[in-house]
Amino acid sequence: MSLSTKEKILKEASTLFSQLGYKATSVRKIASKVGIRESALYNHFKNKEEIFLTIADEIFATSVELDREKIQEEAKRGKPFLARFATTYKLVTFDKNSEKMFRLLLIELFTNEALRKKFIQEFHDKNIKLLSEAFFIMMQEGLIRSNDPMLVAYEFLSSLFYIRFHITLLRIDSESTSHLSTQMEKHVDFFWEGIKVQ
């Protein structure tokens, strides 16, 4: 099935933005990749910024939603919950489109305040909230040692993010990430050994 011109523009633009950044991605380059003139592009979008904002809105659309009930259910089992969380995180990390969007996010993160706010909300706050609720339950169940659930969540999340960041960097240069392919699982094992009740 073929894409509409508008969809083609978004596809090519997101690739270019994620490789070059906003400023270095010219309307010319986008139009050229799509196979139309710059002027034709303005029939679909008001200007360059509107193209970027349309894409930026999609970045956070893929974020995983888990309903409260399911979390409370799964958290009681302890380690399997963490394993499932890490697996989801890993899937997103290696998903081609998510990877592109993550790159685009990071590349503009330091020059775009709106993206920063959204990033902290969606990639940090949301995950910390979800995880600390789960760790709180695990503490109540006597599965893990008592501690500040927020701290434990922060510690758990930080490694996953670092691995994703590391993998993202390596993949830009098409370098091997095989030594990191099981790092998230190793993280869960290591982490669980550190917090579980002996």
Added chain:
Amino acid sequence: MSLSTKEKILKEASTLFSQLGYKATSVRKIASKVGIRESALYNHFKNKEEIFLTIADEIFATSVELDREKIQEEAKRGKPFLARFATTYKLVTFDKNSEKMFRLLLIELFTNEALRKKFIQEFHDKNIKLLSEAFFIMMQEGLIRSNDPMLVAYEFLSSLFYIRFHITLLRIDSESTSHLSTQMEKHVDFFWEGIKVQ
């Protein structure tokens, strides 16, 4: 004491690069901040890229060097070594110039291959090497549970990096980082509890 024109250029340029990125920082803006014309700037640097490369070379100059002997000595004591490492990491995180350089690094990381290579070398590989040697010694001394030293190092480093990354983001928007001011110390405490021999 006053700076030479060349030093002023580097100072203003590094600030602009760290705020806007390479592409969006124009020679005009740099010259304007310094208080000279663009053309006068070319008496000090061949072109814009030479300015950037001069600054980029300084980014990694601040990286902490610890000699082998000292590490082996300190690692035997276990937790104090980790505390010292974290304190150093924290000092760099909150140092004004290091912060600027870190921002400049991150802002260009995804569009500059040379910076990526250097980043992985200096911020990851070097630290992992140092830390895994220390963890290996701690295992030999029977202070911590046996495990892959590289994995333990990766886990320890990842949280520190995440905290630094988080703080850097917040500080761009002049937001409070007080809730993160002791996060590195908390990380050491939490981590040590997880790995120490009971």
Added chain:
DNA sequence: GTCTATATCGCGATAGAC
């Protein structure tokens, strides 16, 4: 909805006077 043509601007960089 696409094209050609064009307006307008800011960019990096250079020539030459002082």
Added chain:
DNA sequence: GTCTATCGCGATATAGAC
């Protein structure tokens, strides 16, 4: 080592024909 003046380029964006 600074200035004024200027070049050539590529950028975003618009007007109007098809």
